[in-house]
Amino acid sequence: xxxxxxxxxxxxxxxxxxxxVVRALVTAGPDGLAAGVLAETVGxxxxxxxxxxxxxxxxxxxxxxxxxxSVIYNAAYAGLSDLVQFLMRDCCQGHPEVCNPxxxxxAACDCTTVDALxx
Amino acid sequence: xxxxxxxxxxxxxxxxxxxxVVRALVTAGPDGLAAGVLAETVGxxxxxxxxxxxxxxxxxxxxxxxxxxSVIYNAAYAGLSDLVQFLMRDCCQGHPEVCNPxxxxxAACDCTTVDALxx
DNA sequence: CCTACATATCAACTACTGTTGAAATGTAGA
DNA sequence: TCTACATTTCAACAGTAGTTGATATGTAGG
Numbered sequence: 001x002x003x004x005x006x007x008x009x010x011x012x013x014x015x016x017x018x019x020x021v022v023r024a025l026v027t028a029g030p031d032g033l034a035a036g037v038l039a040e041t042v043g044x045x046x047x048x049x050x051x052x053x054x055x056x057x058x059x060x061x062x063x064x065x066x067x068x069x070s071v072i073y074n075a076a077y078a079g080l081s082d083l084v085q086f087l088m089r090d091c092c093q094g095h096p097e098v099c100n101p102x103x104x105x106x107a108a109c110d111c112t113t114v115d116a117l118x119x
Numbered sequence: 120x121x122x123x124x125x126x127x128x129x130x131x132x133x134x135x136x137x138x139x140v141v142r143a144l145v146t147a148g149p150d151g152l153a154a155g156v157l158a159e160t161v162g163x164x165x166x167x168x169x170x171x172x173x174x175x176x177x178x179x180x181x182x183x184x185x186x187x188x189s190v191i192y193n194a195a196y197a198g199l200s201d202l203v204q205f206l207m208r209d210c211c212q213g214h215p216e217v218c219n220p221x222x223x224x225x226a227a228c229d230c231t232t233v234d235a236l237x238x
Numbered sequence: 239c240c241t242a243c244a245t246a247t248c249a250a251c252t253a254c255t256g257t258t259g260a261a262a263t264g265t266a267g268a
Numbered sequence: 269t270c271t272a273c274a275t276t277t278c279a280a281c282a283g284t285a286g287t288t289g290a291t292a293t294g295t296a297g298g
Contacts, residue, residue, distance in 0.1 A: 003139075093148060
């Protein structure tokens with residue numbers, strides 16, 4: 001992940017409705033949620049939600065698939081992991097255990113097989 | 120951490136200059152960096168940087184202390200951890216190992232003693 | 239094929255955010 | 269105390285982002 005992607009992702013998360021969307025999708029897990037359900041959950045008009053979903057999708061934080069009349073959205077767990085790892089990269093000059101056990105745990109974590117679960 | 124704090128933090132990180140500041144401070148570690156050094160590193164005018172530092176401080180992502188003529192800034196590692204944990208809370212209905220090993224590692228991580236290192 | 243449903247697109251408006259330049263505050267040394 | 273250095277504050281401007289209402293696309297059932 002480069003700076004541009006990270007900026008887009010953080011900017012996307014820095015908005016009330018979009019943050020709620022991502023949190024709802026993170027909680028929902030692999031089953032995901034339909035756009036209509038999200039609109040109700042988050043409390044935003046459908047057309048407006050579309051705008052935000054596009055933003056999140058473009059930022060690599062969510063994915064979507066059509067299922068009949070509905071479009072189902074999922075959290076992009078790999079994208080979220082990449083984002084956190086970008087933020088914590090080179091923590092304390094590459095010695096994250098010095099300042100932050102959470103960052104150390106993340107850095108040691110191999111997430112390459114994550115998305116296979118959401119096919 | 121509640122939604123308001125998380126929104127402020129993500130919005131703060133979604134800005135080029137502020138993201139660079141945080142990354143520089145995360146890399147720098149407990150020693151921190153002076154405002155002037157940050158201004159040069161990030162490539163932004165001093166008065167403008169002040170604006171961004173205030174924003175980051177208010178979002179709980181950095182701390183500051185005066186040291187002679189300079190003001191030294193540090194990454195607030197606990198704040199960063201809280202932010203990530205807020206984002207990943209209740210991942211896959213409380214079973215993060217289902218969707219994201221990184222989130223599981225974070226959830227299992229106890230970071231309460233982190234800030235003692237930066238006193 | 240026609241209707242209803244689900245989602246997406248577009249243009250216009252409003253409000254906010256980041257930048258700039260000038261000036262103020264605070265700190266240390268001669 | 270006077271001067272230089274480091275950082276912050278303030279007001280004004282320019283550009284961007286989010287909302288709204290109207291309209292368009294795509295999908296399933298009668």
